[in-house]
Amino acid sequence: MPPAFLFDLDGTLYTDEGPVPGAVEAIEELRRRGTPVRFVTNTTRTNRRALISRLASYGFRIGHEELFTPAVAAVALCRERGVGVVAPFVARELLEDLNGLELAGGVVGASGPRAPEAVLLADLGDAWTPALLNEAFRHVLNGALFVVLQKGRYWMGATGLELDAGAFAAAIEYATGKQALECGKPCPAFYQSVLAGLELTPPAGEVGRVVMVGDDLWNDVEGARKAGLEGWLVRTGKFREDVLASSGLTPDRVLGSVSEVI
Ligand SMILES: [Mg+2]
Numbered sequence: 001m002p003p004a005f006l007f008d009l010d011g012t013l014y015t016d017e018g019p020v021p022g023a024v025e026a027i028e029e030l031r032r033r034g035t036p037v038r039f040v041t042n043t044t045r046t047n048r049r050a051l052i053s054r055l056a057s058y059g060f061r062i063g064h065e066e067l068f069t070p071a072v073a074a075v076a077l078c079r080e081r082g083v084g085v086v087a088p089f090v091a092r093e094l095l096e097d098l099n100g101l102e103l104a105g106g107v108v109g110a111s112g113p114r115a116p117e118a119v120l121l122a123d124l125g126d127a128w129t130p131a132l133l134n135e136a137f138r139h140v141l142n143g144a145l146f147v148v149l150q151k152g153r154y155w156m157g158a159t160g161l162e163l164d165a166g167a168f169a170a171a172i173e174y175a176t177g178k179q180a181l182e183c184g185k186p187c188p189a190f191y192q193s194v195l196a197g198l199e200l201t202p203p204a205g206e207v208g209r210v211v212m213v214g215d216d217l218w219n220d221v222e223g224a225r226k227a228g229l230e231g232w233l234v235r236t237g238k239f240r241e242d243v244l245a246s247s248g249l250t251p252d253r254v255l256g257s258v259s260e261v262i
Helices: 024-035 048-058 070-080 094-099 131-143 165-176 188-196 217-226 243-249
Strands: 005-007 035-040 085-089 118-121 145-148 156-157 160-163 211-214 229-234 254-255
Touching: 024 035, 024 085, 035 188, 048 094, 070 094, 070 118, 070 145, 070 188, 085 094, 085 131, 094 217, 118 131, 131 165, 145 165, 211 217, 217 229, 217 243
Parallel strands: 005 035, 005 211, 085 118, 118 145, 211 229, 229 254
Antiparallel strands: 156 160
16 A cells, blocks of 8 residues: 555546546545545646635545645745745636735736736636736746746646646747746656655555556656656546557556545
């Protein structure tokens, strides 16, 4: 049995149709066995509080401190770098998770007297406009630190696959020639921050590796493997057989759904 499990949320524990069948029971069973569980999402369209209440409405009992998001990591990164004023290009619902940072420009509108020291970019969905993209581009070109909450390629929306934040970040990177700093999955530092909180005390002898379970081949499976974890892929959410076949990637395990972890 692995010493701990990390779970992706969207596409793994739930989809737009509700909780994945058997997911609530699987998490409960792991808790009953005393196996630590953590939840690691790249969702940037909503805040931590709303995510926890959505999970609760599906029957998942998840504590605030068990849920790791890119916004939380971005705030920590800005503090480390001494950045105080940021231009947020993030969903308005996410602004409450940027506590401690002064917001100017981006989705909050006109800048104050101080130019933004950093651009924070996440998935804006239909709220993206050419004007907003150009504003972010100009700040970065003028020297603002470029921080991308996550660089997902695409995700499964209500009407089909949709471009994620990584695709928009790539446009600004291409135009400015500057590489964005990344906060969420698949960054090894993000995974390490989750593991650090687990305080695993391995017993003597052979020790299994912590497992990350998710529906994203790159962020969940490959990202976790690069951070020293096992990466297990689920055939729910954005999973596509042809993408797995052509990816050249080999998950440690492929499950029909998260219900099979127990
Ligand atoms: Mg997912």
